Amino acid sequence: AVQNVFVNLYNKGLIYRGRRMINWDPAAQTALSDEEVINKPQKGSLYYVRYEIVEERSASAPLATQEAQAGGLRAFIEVATTRPETIMADTGVAVHPRDNRYADLVGKHAWRPLARDKIPIIADDAIDPEFGTGALKVTPAHDKLDFEIGQRHNLPVVDVLTADGRINCLAEPELHGLDRFAARERAAELLQDRHLLAKSEPYENNVGFSDRSDVPIEPSISEQWFLHYPRTNEALAIVRDHLITFFPAYWEKVYGQWLENIQDWCISRQVWWGHRIPAWYWRDKSEIRNPKSEIYVGLEPPANPEKWRQDEDTLDTWFSSWLWAYETMDEETRRKFYPTSVLVTGPDIIFFWVARMIIAGLEFKPGKSTRDEDNIPFRHVYFTGIIRDKLGRKMSKSLGNSPDPLELIDKYGADGLRFGLMRIAPSGQDIWFDEKQIEQGRNFATKLWNVARFRQMHGATLISPIEKLDGFKPSSFGSMSIYAIEVLSRLNETIEAVEQGYREYAFNSVAQRLYDFVWSDYCDWFVEAAKTGIFGADEAKKNSALSVMDYVLSAVLRLLHPFMPHITEELWSLFGFGDGSIQFAEPPKPIALDELDVATARTRVSAIYSAVQAGRNLRAEAKIPSNKKARFVLRATDGDVSRESGTLERLLNAEQLTLDRQYQGVPGEPVAVTPLGEIFLTVGESDKEAERERLDREIERLETELRAAEEKLANASFVERAPATVVDEHRRRQKDISEQVAKLKQARLRLQ
RNA sequence: GCGCGGUUAGCUCAGUGGUAGAGCACUACCUUGACACGGUAGGGGUCACUGGUUCGAACCCAGUAUCGCGCACCA
Numbered sequence: 001a002v003q004n005v006f007v008n009l010y011n012k013g014l015i016y017r018g019r020r021m022i023n024w025d026p027a028a029q030t031a032l033s034d035e036e037v038i039n040k041p042q043k044g045s046l047y048y049v050r051y052e053i054v055e056e057r058s059a060s061a062p063l064a065t066q067e068a069q070a071g072g073l074r075a076f077i078e079v080a081t082t083r084p085e086t087i088m089a090d091t092g093v094a095v096h097p098r099d100n101r102y103a104d105l106v107g108k109h110a111w112r113p114l115a116r117d118k119i120p121i122i123a124d125d126a127i128d129p130e131f132g133t134g135a136l137k138v139t140p141a142h143d144k145l146d147f148e149i150g151q152r153h154n155l156p157v158v159d160v161l162t163a164d165g166r167i168n169c170l171a172e173p174e175l176h177g178l179d180r181f182a183a184r185e186r187a188a189e190l191l192q193d194r195h196l197l198a199k200s201e202p203y204e205n206n207v208g209f210s211d212r213s214d215v216p217i218e219p220s221i222s223e224q225w226f227l228h229y230p231r232t233n234e235a236l237a238i239v240r241d242h243l244i245t246f247f248p249a250y251w252e253k254v255y256g257q258w259l260e261n262i263q264d265w266c267i268s269r270q271v272w273w274g275h276r277i278p279a280w281y282w283r284d285k286s287e288i289r290n291p292k293s294e295i296y297v298g299l300e301p302p303a304n305p306e307k308w309r310q311d312e313d314t315l316d317t318w319f320s321s322w323l324w325a326y327e328t329m330d331e332e333t334r335r336k337f338y339p340t341s342v343l344v345t346g347p348d349i350i351f352f353w354v355a356r357m358i359i360a361g362l363e364f365k366p367g368k369s370t371r372d373e374d375n376i377p378f379r380h381v382y383f384t385g386i387i388r389d390k391l392g393r394k395m396s397k398s399l400g401n402s403p404d405p406l407e408l409i410d411k412y413g414a415d416g417l418r419f420g421l422m423r424i425a426p427s428g429q430d431i432w433f434d435e436k437q438i439e440q441g442r443n444f445a446t447k448l449w450n451v452a453r454f455r456q457m458h459g460a461t462l463i464s465p466i467e468k469l470d471g472f473k474p475s476s477f478g479s480m481s482i483y484a485i486e487v488l489s490r491l492n493e494t495i496e497a498v499e500q501g502y503r504e505y506a507f508n509s510v511a512q513r514l515y516d517f518v519w520s521d522y523c524d525w526f527v528e529a530a531k532t533g534i535f536g537a538d539e540a541k542k543n544s545a546l547s548v549m550d551y552v553l554s555a556v557l558r559l560l561h562p563f564m565p566h567i568t569e570e571l572w573s574l575f576g577f578g579d580g581s582i583q584f585a586e587p588p589k590p591i592a593l594d595e596l597d598v599a600t601a602r603t604r605v606s607a608i609y610s611a612v613q614a615g616r617n618l619r620a621e622a623k624i625p626s627n628k629k630a631r632f633v634l635r636a637t638d639g640d641v642s643r644e645s646g647t648l649e650r651l652l653n654a655e656q657l658t659l660d661r662q663y664q665g666v667p668g669e670p671v672a673v674t675p676l677g678e679i680f681l682t683v684g685e686s687d688k689e690a691e692r693e694r695l696d697r698e699i700e701r702l703e704t705e706l707r708a709a710e711e712k713l714a715n716a717s718f719v720e721r722a723p724a725t726v727v728d729e730h731r732r733r734q735k736d737i738s739e740q741v742a743k744l745k746q747a748r749l750r751l752q
Numbered sequence: 753g754c755g756c757g758g759u760u761a762g763c764u765c766a767g768u769g770g771u772a773g774a775g776c777a778c779u780a781c782c783u784u785g786a787c788a789c790g791g792u793a794g795g796g797g798u799c800a801c802u803g804g805u806u807c808g809a810a811c812c813c814a815g816u817a818u819c820g821c822g823c824a825c826c827a
Contacts, residue, residue, distance in 0.1 A: 257754090
């Protein structure tokens with residue numbers, strides 16, 4: 001497939017062989033694409049080198065002298081460079097055409113200070129007069145810009161570097177054979193010795209490094225294969241018009257900018273691992289042939305192969321990868337699955353892979369019709385975050401800074417690792433890895449296991465198998481407690497939020513919602529409240545509570561399965577929720593609950609839970625140890641509360657909760673206002689003074705809040721223009737707070 | 753230089769116009785009949801800054817600072 005594509009593009013004239021400036025990796029000794037070059041700031045020196053001006057009279061000028069300058073004749077032109085080791089390859093000195101400082105020198109010659117020779121002084125617009133001395137040494141063989149200047153002025157190209165980055169220049173024997181970096185220092189010394197180094201100063205500039213071997217690349221003239229990208233406008237439009245959508249969308253801009261500035265792709269590599277280029281060259285150079293017939297490109301070797309020599313180079317690895325989206329499928333599979341729904345990948349390979357796959361799809365049209373929407377490789381691209389270590393570095397094999405997943409699995413379990421990672425994976429944002437986050441995943445797995453174990457302690461599953469769960473009716477739970485209705489309605493919300501999260505590829509949000517529902521709504525509140533029924537004598541209530549527990553568990557396991565495959569599979573089969581693997585179970589759907597029941601249950605449960613929290617707070621403030629039972633009195637305004645007093649006692653860890661509508665309280669008794677009425681903590685020797693202070697603080701706090709609410713309601717434009725629900729909310733709050741304040745003031749009075 | 757993203761509790765991060773959140777860390781109490789990889793209660797934020805829009809801004813707009821990424825430059 002790869003060779004086929006090569007031949008195809010060659011025949012279309014999009015692939016060509018040429019001698020051009022490329023990025024050369026002297027360590028790996030291969031050409032690279034522009035995308036494989038990584039710019040890094042490097043500390044070095046900027047050398048100011050004197051190039052003597054050639055005097056017209058004598059062929060060999062003497063060294064620069066002060067006298068010559070004083071006589072009005074410039075003795076030299078000063079050039080700033082970071083690479084003195086390439087001076088031997090200079091074939092010109094360039095200044096800006098409108099730079100008055102050097103106008104008199106343009107057209108003259110200068111002496112190249114190493115490998116001494118005459119080189120022309122030219123004027124070119126590309127020169128920045130502000131930089132350095134405003135004069136540039138032109139080294140066409142070793143710099144992209146210099147090459148272009150050289151082309152414009154017909155300067156010769158002199159190459160003084162070997163493939164492995166050593167100096168190749170017999171005219172400077174002291175430098176010949178030296179490594180380029182050693183040669184840089186030696187060249188500076190030689191210039192110093194020859195009194196041609198004016199000065200050098202510390203300097204930081206960007207240097208291109210090879211992504212492959214992490215050494216500075218050498219811009220170099222070389223004969224290589226190139227691809228002129230086809231379909232770039234279509235590729236731009238596809239993403240701009242959202243035939244392909246990126247998640248998160250801001251990467252679309254990065255993609256667009258790359259395509260708008262796209263350059264031809266250098267696709268040949270001088271490495272042996274790769275697809276060999278299907279090109280052959282005519283061996284016999286002496287035989288005069290048409291240049292076109294000296295090269296053969298085809299899937300099969302040419303006839304009379306002894307007369308041909310195959311290119312030994314291979315293709316860039318991405319030149320095969322860009323076909324991945326469709327060449328991995330046969331025709332039949334492709335008809336079914338191409339275009340694919342989503343590509344999951346890292347934003348660091350947006351150019352290497354994503355963009356090129358899109359171009360390949362548009363160019364080779366593997367889809368079932370010729371329309372673009374049938375030929376794009378995928379409809380969505382989900383970009384994951386890149387995981388960085390604690391120092392913010394990208395994890396890599398060569399740095400050895402990535403944690404060993406097997407070690408993490410040993411410590412935290414496969415599900416713990418997986419869930420922990422999903423929970424911290426914000427879409428497209430980098431992730432600073434912290435093992436603590438994986439620990440949380442393990443803790444969550446343990447929590448799930450424990451709550452399941454609690455359920456198992458109370459007998460066999462009451463709902464099964466899963467088929468019966470489809471179209472499950474609330475009536476199947478018997479007469480449900482308000483806690484059951486509340487938790488089921490929260491489960492419904494969770495299911496919807498999970499669906500929404502998946503639609504947006506917000507996996508972290510899916511994980512977070514499930515975590516919160518299981519830990520807080522289910523374990524902390526529902527299971528604790530349900531214990532009243534479970535440990536009670538009423539079989540019907542007990543069975544109702546247990547079957548709701550079962551149902552919620554079965555739903556949670558299915559929702560969590562993609563995030564925690566092992567533990568959910570295990571629990572699924574232990575509980576016998578389904579006949580088959582959880583993997584193939586239908587995902588849970590929101591259960592149909594009576595809206596009025598839900599509204600009632602949620603109001604009441606929320607009131608009960610906040611009364612419980614208020615009571616627990618009283619306990620803590622009164623310094624009653626957690627394991628000591630306490631006595632409470634609830635001055636309930638609502639008679640129905642009596643039905644829930646058992647649950648209230650359990651949740652408050654109360655020895656007794658007395659309901660008393662007329663309770664007056666004892667001076668100094670801790671009291672809190674709750675939606676159910678005031679709750680009193682009846683302790684014998686409560687600290688009267690401490691309680692007065694506490695009440696004063698509370699009253700002050702509430703009054704501040706009340707003033708804020710009143711101010712708000714006094715604002716006419718707020719009342720007129722804010723949504724009615726918001727205004728109502730403020731009114732309710734104002735009312736609630738003033739009632740609370742009144743009650744607290746009464747309590748305060750009783751303490752006098 | 754151009755573009756993109758971040759800046760919210762000590763730390764790592766959620767939070768798209770309506771009373772600031774989670775986990776960890778911290779304080780106190782607790783091995784109470786699922787769970788100490790746990791429970792309960794609590795402390796801790798001028799949401800980087802400045803302006804603007806709005807009845808109302810962490811959120812929208814403009815600008816600034818700062819960190820990171822990409823592209824370009826890189827003599």
